[in-house]
Amino acid sequence: MDEPVDVLIIGAGASGAAVAWSLAETRMRIVCMEQGGWVRSGDYPANGRDGEARRYGDWDIHPGRRGMAADYPVNDDNSVMKVANFNAVGGGTVHWTAHFPRMHPSDFRVRTLDGVADDWPLDYAALEPFYAVNDRMMGVAGLAGDPAYPAHQPLMPPLPLGRTGTQFARAMNRLGWHWWPSDAAIATTEYDGRGRCINLGQCTPGCAQGAKASTDITYWPQAIRAGVELRTHCRVREISTGADGMASGVVYFDADGVERFQAAHVVVLACNGVGTPRLLLNSASARFPGGLANSSGLVGRNLMLHPWPIVAGYVDEEVDGYRGPMLCMWSKQFYETDPARDFLRGYTLQFGRGIGPVQEAVYSTEAGHLPWGAGHHQAYRRLVNHRLNIGVAAEDLPEAHNRVTLDPVLKDGNGIPAAKIDYTLGENTRRMMEHGIARASEILAACGAHTIATSRTALNSPGHLLGTARMGDDPARSVVNAWGRCHDVRNLFIVDGSIWVTSGGVNPTSTIQALALYIADQMKQRLATLFE
Amino acid sequence: MSNQQATDAAGLSEAAQRVLRCVAGMMIPASEEYRVPGADDDTIFADMLRSAGRDTAAIGRALADLDARGGGNVADLDPAAQQAAVDGWRGAAGPDFTLLQRLVLQCYYRDDRVMLSLGMEARPPFPKGYVIEQGDWSLLDPVCARPKMWRDAP
Numbered sequence: 001m002d003e004p005v006d007v008l009i010i011g012a013g014a015s016g017a018a019v020a021w022s023l024a025e026t027r028m029r030i031v032c033m034e035q036g037g038w039v040r041s042g043d044y045p046a047n048g049r050d051g052e053a054r055r056y057g058d059w060d061i062h063p064g065r066r067g068m069a070a071d072y073p074v075n076d077d078n079s080v081m082k083v084a085n086f087n088a089v090g091g092g093t094v095h096w097t098a099h100f101p102r103m104h105p106s107d108f109r110v111r112t113l114d115g116v117a118d119d120w121p122l123d124y125a126a127l128e129p130f131y132a133v134n135d136r137m138m139g140v141a142g143l144a145g146d147p148a149y150p151a152h153q154p155l156m157p158p159l160p161l162g163r164t165g166t167q168f169a170r171a172m173n174r175l176g177w178h179w180w181p182s183d184a185a186i187a188t189t190e191y192d193g194r195g196r197c198i199n200l201g202q203c204t205p206g207c208a209q210g211a212k213a214s215t216d217i218t219y220w221p222q223a224i225r226a227g228v229e230l231r232t233h234c235r236v237r238e239i240s241t242g243a244d245g246m247a248s249g250v251v252y253f254d255a256d257g258v259e260r261f262q263a264a265h266v267v268v269l270a271c272n273g274v275g276t277p278r279l280l281l282n283s284a285s286a287r288f289p290g291g292l293a294n295s296s297g298l299v300g301r302n303l304m305l306h307p308w309p310i311v312a313g314y315v316d317e318e319v320d321g322y323r324g325p326m327l328c329m330w331s332k333q334f335y336e337t338d339p340a341r342d343f344l345r346g347y348t349l350q351f352g353r354g355i356g357p358v359q360e361a362v363y364s365t366e367a368g369h370l371p372w373g374a375g376h377h378q379a380y381r382r383l384v385n386h387r388l389n390i391g392v393a394a395e396d397l398p399e400a401h402n403r404v405t406l407d408p409v410l411k412d413g414n415g416i417p418a419a420k421i422d423y424t425l426g427e428n429t430r431r432m433m434e435h436g437i438a439r440a441s442e443i444l445a446a447c448g449a450h451t452i453a454t455s456r457t458a459l460n461s462p463g464h465l466l467g468t469a470r471m472g473d474d475p476a477r478s479v480v481n482a483w484g485r486c487h488d489v490r491n492l493f494i495v496d497g498s499i500w501v502t503s504g505g506v507n508p509t510s511t512i513q514a515l516a517l518y519i520a521d522q523m524k525q526r527l528a529t530l531f532e
Numbered sequence: 533m534s535n536q537q538a539t540d541a542a543g544l545s546e547a548a549q550r551v552l553r554c555v556a557g558m559m560i561p562a563s564e565e566y567r568v569p570g571a572d573d574d575t576i577f578a579d580m581l582r583s584a585g586r587d588t589a590a591i592g593r594a595l596a597d598l599d600a601r602g603g604g605n606v607a608d609l610d611p612a613a614q615q616a617a618v619d620g621w622r623g624a625a626g627p628d629f630t631l632l633q634r635l636v637l638q639c640y641y642r643d644d645r646v647m648l649s650l651g652m653e654a655r656p657p658f659p660k661g662y663v664i665e666q667g668d669w670s671l672l673d674p675v676c677a678r679p680k681m682w683r684d685a686p
Contacts, residue, residue: 044658046656046657046658047656047658048656049642049654049655049656050583050638050642051656051657052638052641052642053583053638053639053642056634056638057585057586067586104682104683105682105683105684105685106682106683106685108685109685109686112685112686113683113685123685124685143672145676147675147676147678147679147680147681147682148681148682149682150682160664160665160666160667161666161667161668161669161671162664162665162666162667163664163665163667165667166667166668166671169667169668169671169672170671172675173671173674173675178675178678178681179675180672180675181672198658198659198660198661198662199661199662199663199664200657200658200661200662201657201662202657208657208658208659209658209659209661320664322652322657322662323662323663323664324662324664332681332682335681335682336681336682336683337683357641357642357647357650357652358637358638358641358642360641361637361640361641362633362634362637362638365633365637366630366633372558372559372560372622373558373559373561374561376559376560376561377560377563377565377566377568381566381650384650385650
């Protein structure tokens with residue numbers, strides 16, 4: 001048995017890093033276990049000529065395709081969307097676009113304002129100071145003054161509009177619709193030891209320049225300097241509990257595959273909306289036969305994945321194409337509920353800058369736009385570096401039948417039962433998606449685009465894993481309380497996207513991290529009475 | 533060529549390689565107009581063989597399927613018969629076919645000659661990066677003038 005620690009954090013991604021950094025000032029003995037390792041920037045695809053191809057192989061967003069030793073299998077056969085994640089120090093912040101919108105105030109009052117789902121047990125104002133801390137830690141570029149948001153001040157100038165953004169902006173102004181340069185966790189100036197963005201293009205699967213924030217280069221160096229111990233290649237099998245019903249520590253496999261026990265006074269889960277319920281369900285015992293912290297029966301339920309149709313078209317003028325960060329601006333024109341529509345809630349329109357030559361060839365061939373044979377070259381030259389695309393970031397509402405369970409057969413490399421996903425699109429979501437697709441098509445038409453086509457779900461896996469251990473004040477209707485502590489196990493906390501009550505129509509990382517910082521702050525304020 | 537005959541310990545068998553090269557040339561032929569080689573070019577084809585990696589078995593199956601559609605000798609058929617076999621094969625495309633098609637495209641569109649023909653530098657993105665113009669920020673003026681759009685939440 002390893003020497004007991006005060007706090008054991010499981011997962012070194014977006015939320016685990018933030019909570020580790022925040023708790024470090026307590027001088028408690030803190031250990032974080034991460035099933036992956038450190039990724040060297042020299043290994044990122046943008047270093048090589050095969051960079052784009054690697055996004056279909058060892059840097060695929062889908063863990064089943066990627067197949068790294070650190071990855072764990074997920075059975076998502078019964079889901080219209082596929083699970084995306086990345087398992088390493090930094091987690092999903094290594095393999096992401098760094099689009100960094102906050103939730104809106106209305107996202108925390110969904111029941112009150114719109115009569116659906118549930119309100120969160122906290123509000124935008126409670127998170128606002130932690131959004132600001134997180135913006136500073138991650139290094140956020142953007143532009144103050146967006147009329148779609150409460151005032152906040154990004155730290156660096158926005159990413160360039162470029163040729164692509166200029167095309168979109170002109171079209172949006174013609175339509176009279178809102179747009180704004182995105183908040184992005186990408187350094188546009190030198191920032192906190194990170195170089196500025198040099199427009200590598202291939203930056204989603206890791207930024208070789210280090211301009212894009214990932215917690216391995218933001219939170220972790222500071223947390224480690226402050227005394228947090230980060231143990232890599234350690235995969236937790238289950239959380240153990242004592243006779244008092246409290247978590248006593250975890251059983252895990254170390255880097256050599258040896259099963260060990262780590263005792264801890266506090267356990268913090270930061271494993272994402274699939275990994276966390278998987279671990280809780282794998283921690284079933286005589287005292288907790290339905291899985292740990294699951295007296296509500298809600299562990300694994302209400303999975304939200306953010307359906308994300310992509311609508312693309314091609315313009316005659318050359319745009320940014322393979323150059324620059326993938327995203328450059330958003331529109332909140334259709335974000336807030338409008339009673340005149342046939343759905344509640346709303347979505348963000350997310351404007352893509354372009355893609356590289358290999359991706360263009362693959363996408364357009366598979367979409368049927370790029371022929372084989374004699375016409376190939378001429379057709380390709382009308383497509384490459386002429387593509388505009390718009391993502392519809394649709395809010396999917398929590399539905400109990402969308403869930404994570406344990407697969408009865410599939411196991412990971414350590415023999416731990418894998419997660420199984422069951423997920424269907426709700427009617428409200430479908431209507432919202434179709435509305436967004438129609439608006440995106442109008443925008444592309446206003447750009448003068450041709451060959452407009454939509455991918456509803458097959459090509460896009462945003463990897464937003466939310467809602468499977470939701471927070472709330474009522475133990476019968478939630479898994480954790482308003483500050484992340486499990487109702488059933490008073491020394492077990494959850495800080496990742498699984499505690500979300502609703503999903504909003506935005507990329508979640510900014511809010512996941514703000515929430516983790518908020519929970520860490522609540523823990524620090526209550527240290528003397530943490531388990532009461 | 534059966535599935536088993538499509539691969540051996542070294543990767544794709546010689547028979548499978550012949551079919552792959554035939555398919556690659558049909559997919560992306562050389563062009564004098566654009567001064568680019570076809571995907572069946574020696575260098576590009578060698579890249580494909582090096583890069584098949586984890587997908588070798590799937591690609592082998594796809595090639596065996598095509599060969600069967602061509603009567604077991606698709607690489608030796610006349611062009612019209614080859615095209616007929618390939619059309620049927622593409623029409624029934626499954627995951628194995630998709631992986632094969634991606635392999636050809638990935639290797640073709642990173643070849644120096646092809647990149648140069650597209651006006652790109654034949655280099656990886658890092659460390660030089662690229663330049664993007666700022667764009668016209670005055671376009672934001674009407675948006676700045678809009679009233680607050682977000683809803684207050686009680």
